[in-house]
Amino acid sequence: MEVTVRLFASLRRHRPDLALGQPLTCQLPERATLADLIQAVLGPLPDEVAIMLVNGQLQAGEQVLSEGDRVSLWPPVAGGAL
């Protein structure tokens, strides 16, 4: 199945090969989970992913993905003053 994933904020730096601001299209086996997708896209970096959205809804790593899902991955972000 095919899903699209967008990386935000500091997560972008792990995939400098991706065009800035563009989503990545991923081919995954049927019944793949959000955690599988993160492994495929970012490798073993689960600690840096704090917010996982599937089609705009907060989900956990066990969430099973479906064809056409839109995934957004965010790290925690703390900047603001300096």
Next chain:
Amino acid sequence: MSLILERIDPQAIELSHAEISRYSRHLIMPEVGLAGQKRLKAASVLLIGTGGLGSPLGMYLAAAGIGKIGLVDFDVVDASNLQRQVIHGTASLGQLKVDSARARLLDINPDIEVATYNEPFTSENALAIARPYDIIIDGTDNFPTRYLTNDVCVLLGKPNIYGSIFRFEGQASVFYAKEGPCYRCLFPEPPPPGLVPSCAEGGVLGVLPGTIGTIQATEAIKLILGIGQPLIGRLLLYDALNLTLEEVKLRKNPRCLICSENASIKELVDYEAFCGVPGHDHEEESAGAGWDITPTELAARLVQGNHLKIIDVREPHEWDISHIEGAEMIPLGSLAARMHELDSAQDIVLQCKTGARSARALEMLRTAGFRKLKNLKGGINAWAREVDPSLPTY
């Protein structure tokens, strides 16, 4: 009626003729009107941080006529602030940020009161500083202060208007434990120390805090006026590159350590220990006792003709701004793959912008068995200040 509204009492508030002229565009909207403007005047808001987010926040809240604004910061205005911290100007370089900000706010609106707290916001002073205010706004730059601000708001029963930014993205929400989730419901644990870069390290598009800060200011004004739908229980995720705003519904975490029924946190804790990092961005990072070399020590060793290799772990676009003669660039992200190019028998000095990334590089090499390592304390910016003033600092 929202709980926040009950705290604010506009009964005894009067507006002068000058104030009525000033707030004319509010007063002619029935959703604000005279009653709403008096509520704004009766309200008090505490801003934690007078930097990127605090700039638009402070200025719009002052202009809107918030009666009392508190400013917490302990920094001074630096040239590198001016690209986005529009509350400060070139003339205020070197001044305390709270003084510079206070002068700007009183210039915008002399009818308000501005209180300043030139000190770090810590577990020791936070409750006392925050207690008199109706609304707390989080415009800080680090995880320990964000958890501290959250816990202060939960313990005192106040709304925490949250905003944070990094490079091209921002987040905003209103964490108000009496009516919805808190920051810990969304982020129960801080990220591992050093994993998530700060704006000082990663940069930030100058206009971005303007967008997020004005969203926070809007929420503060709505909460005070009691109009519209507040961002309680919703998280806004802003992507400036694609100009999209994604909204996510947040739920209260039934196991939240501070705002659930079974909360175990009853008082403020040690947030630096909790997050494993200091409660403010250090411009200059140390690699730990015995591993640092100062710019002057490095210059002396180079003059003596010592054979040492300087490895610059910054990115190519930073190398273009400034670099040390004779240094070699291996960006931190490539270091693991290119470690084999280094000779562990040779003295190696690691260097970045301010010493934080090179301290991490040192740790990586040390773990890999390298021993003849030093971290340039304060990075190339300190080198430029202390040894080679022909280089710019950034």
